[in-house]
Structures are given as structure tokens and as C-alpha cells.
Amino acid sequence: MPNIVVLVKQVPDTYSERKLSDSDHTLDRESADAVLDEINERAVEEALLIKEAQGGEVTVLSVGPDRATEAIRKALSMGADKAVHVSDPALHGSCVLQTSKVIAAAIGKVDGVDLVIAGNEATDGRSGAVPAILAELLGYPQLTHARKVTIEGASIKVERETDEGITHLEASLPAVVSVGEKINEPRYPSFKGIMAAKKKPVETFTVADLGIDAGEVGLANASSSVLEAAPKPPRAAGQRVSDEGDGGVKIAEYLIAQKLI
């Protein structure tokens, strides 16, 4: 009966324009619609599948501004049992390492964790490193980029899929797993699930609650900082022709003129 923590992040919707704020080069979270990152829906789905087969409990955990409660509610409405939300203005501008430290401390607030499930890569930061850093901080094995997860008692097997191919992994629990895009199709929250989610417990913490000094987090103390940021001018449309039976020839002529063939 694994006790599972699923890490979810609210990200700017990729369908809307994403910007950096002019003042401090941090992600401008106000300018874009915010959604539960799609890869995290798959992480929640995987946790629910394990729970349905083996029992246990699923806790959703998110570090992010107050607004991230929407993402948390969505995960709860899919079927997770409860949630932990770390929200603190001091976190603004934190780097990947600081965020991971806060997540690790928050995981410590959940009793008897057997398994941490995350997405393999967030669509906003794309650091693709949080799950591995957590494994480092918690001293758990990392089984990342999973396309298949099997739990048998206190051991876990994962099929990891990356550009290099497939790697079969084995480790003992507790462990950190990150899921890849091809692992499952996340369920839609049912009406009943949405109603039930409103009553599920969400525990909120500040960094001080986690025993972390506010001076250790945030933009001013980040392990790296942005020196400059410049938007790239958008691409302009070029020529467009309709195929009159010579479309392929037209492209070839264009490519020859551009010295591309």
C-alpha cells in the first residue's frame, strides 16, 4: 500500500504568450493563463493507477504562488486524496536548486512516503532536473523518464525511455520516479470528483514552517542569475504559393536561389 506524493506545478499555458518580466527577468506569471502542467496530469494518473491496484494514499504537492491552488484542485478532482501547498512571497525568483530544497523539505511533512512521482520536465523552466535533484537531496534512488512503472512490495521496476533508447531499472523504495509523455492518458475529472475535491484537505506551509530560512530562497540568493534577456523578433511570413501541379518544382527553385540545394 504505497504512500505516494505527486509533484505538480502550475505553468503558463503554452497556448498563450509567455513572457519574462521586464523588472527582474523572472517568469511573468500574471501575463499568461495558468494551467496544471500536462505532464503532471500523467504523474497524477500514474499514482492513481497504482493506488487503484494496490491501495495506499496519494498526496499532491506543489510549490508555487497562491494561484497554484487551481492546479492542486484539478489534481484532487482527478482523484488524489489530499494536498500540500508551499506558498511564500520569499520564494519569488527561486532557482531550480532552491525550489528542489523546498520540495524536499515539504515531502518531509508527509508521513512514511514510499514513492515520489514527478513529471520528467516542466514546460516552463524545462530544467528536467528537479526529480534527480530531489533524489540527491532525499537520498532516494531515481527512476526517471518512466514509460512503465511496476511496484512489487518494497521494490520498483521502471522502463525508462529517452533519446538513447530504453533502459530497464530496478531499485528499492522509497524512490523518486519521473514520468514521460508516453506513459498513460490522464483521466478527466468527473463531476463527482470536482465536487469531492472542494472538501479535500489542503495543508499550506510557508518556508519558515518547513524550517528553511527565508534568506536561503528567492531571487537574491539564487544559485544563478540572469544578466540580460532579450525577446527575439518574431519570424515574418515569407512567400506562399498555391500548388498548380508545380509546387515541388517551385520549392526546388526557391531552395536553389537560397543556395540550399
Next chain:
Amino acid sequence: MSEVLVLVDHVDGEIKKVTFELLTAARQIGEPSAVVVGSPGTAAKLKESLAAYGAAKVYVAESDDATGYLVTPKVDVLAALVEKAAPAAVLVAATADGKEIAGRLAARTGSGLLVDAIGIENTAGSGDGAVVVAVQSIFGGAFVVKSKSNKGTPIVSVRPGGLEAEQAQGAAAEEAVDVPAADAAKSARITGQEPIVGGDRPELTEASVVVSGGRGVGSAEQFEVVEKLADAFGAAVGASRAAVDSGYYPPQFQVGQTGKTVSPQLYVALGISGAIQHRAGMQTSKTIVAVNKDAEAPIFEIADFGVVGDLFAVAPQLTEEVGKRKG
């Protein structure tokens, strides 16, 4: 001049091109030391090519454990070397493994982490006291950002194909280092591997021409039309997520936000609508050509040359034209 550690990316002793890019980037900062972590006998196979790209030193960390566990052996070796050699920076490839190695290494050594750089600059000139600045392209190329590390040793992951490799002669002097014993309770054991067998086509992120197909291609069999055009160019084949999800083409060829980021000289999109998430992976291509039967498809907003038409008529004709041209 201070050392710069470069983690050699290889599969069973076969070197990856990104290693040469890392060695080239390292020379901006100081003197590159290649770090080979692998099974016994690996470094011997790699030494010559590492020398040809300017590796002054080669740290040889070989053992059976080195390949028996995921990611952690490499972190262990690099962490020990960071302590021993006090390098100006550590560079790794921004692959799935490399991003994780870099993250863990930065956490363990209390260092700054710079992710997915497409270039490295040294604002202090070469030599001691290098100030390492990573150039990054974010939100699918919508922003270019420069950042620096604030503590410890800058740990930088560098995007494959992000910069041009240049040869330089290096001594490649070997030095053996230990692979610390793995802690089984904290590591994931590798029990089997099914590497992707690279075909005859160039790798997606390395190719100078990429020909991609989308849902408009219609089936796995019909992807042959895309492959034939790619082969005429000597190009890599890519696919949209819709094409991958429909089972037309394998996932490792997906281009876009959750797939690969490519930046070739020429990108040809066949039957791809040009959703923002697809554009995020290809809009920094030098030249974009699109074929789509829908004149309103958003791909035309960024295409340098677009043809409104049926890809099954246009692509084979183009294949023939390119073939003629190449002889």
C-alpha cells in the same frame, strides 16, 4: 590556465558529437579536461578523438559499477574531481541524463546550475578568474537570455547542436581516477538496455536539414513520402506530436516543446498545422518550408516559403527535383 571538466558523452565507447561541442565551448573558459566514465577499456577507444578536439587531459574513470547504475556513478566521479581539480566550470550535454547529472552535481557541490546553454561566453577573457556566462534560448526560442552562476563551480548543461565544434590539438594525457562504490539503497540499478539503433540518417539535433511529417501524412505507411524526401536531402526525419500519438512515427523523432528542439539550415514541414508547441521546437531553423492543404494553417505564418497543396503531390515532385540536382 584553469581546467574545465567536460563529461564525455558516449554509448559503449562510441563518442557523441556533442562531446566535441562541449570541448570547443570549454576552450572559451580554460583548458578542457575530458572525463570518461565507462566500463573498463572505454577511454582507450575515445582518446584519439578527444585529443583532436583539444582535450589537454583525460580523466579515466572505469569500472563495472560505472555502467551498472543510472546517473549516480557519473555524479560521484565528477563531484570527486570538482573537489580535487577545482575547475573553472563543468560542462555536460543537455540530454536527459546530462540534465540530471548537472542538477545533482550542482546540489552536491553547492554550485550554480546553468541549464541548456546554446553558447558559452567568458566575460573575463581566458585564464584564471574566468567568468562563465551561459547563453540560453527559452520558450522555444522566443527569448535569448544570458546568465551566470553565483556560487561554487558553474555547472553548465549545453544543448547538443547548440554550437559549432572546432578541432584543436590537445595532449589528452591520461589520468586514472576511482569510481566510488555505488550505494545500492540510493541508486537505480540498470538491469537491461535496448539502445535505439541509429539508422543511416543523421541525428535530428545534428542534421542540417530536417524533413518532418504531421497528422496530414495520414498513416505509418505513408510516412515513406516524408522519408524519401529526407533521403534525397540527406536529412533527418522528424514528426509532430499528433503524428507520433497516431503511431505514424516513433516518439524519439518528435519535434516540439515536449520533443526535440532543432535548429537546422532547412526545415521542411509536411502536413503539419504549426501549433505553438510544434513551433517551439523548430522556429529557430534558418529557413522553413511548409506544405499544407489548408491556406489558413498557422505554419504559413513562419514559413519562408509555403505551398498550399497536397503533400502527396508536392513532396514526391520535390524529391525528384532534389534528386536531379544532387545527381
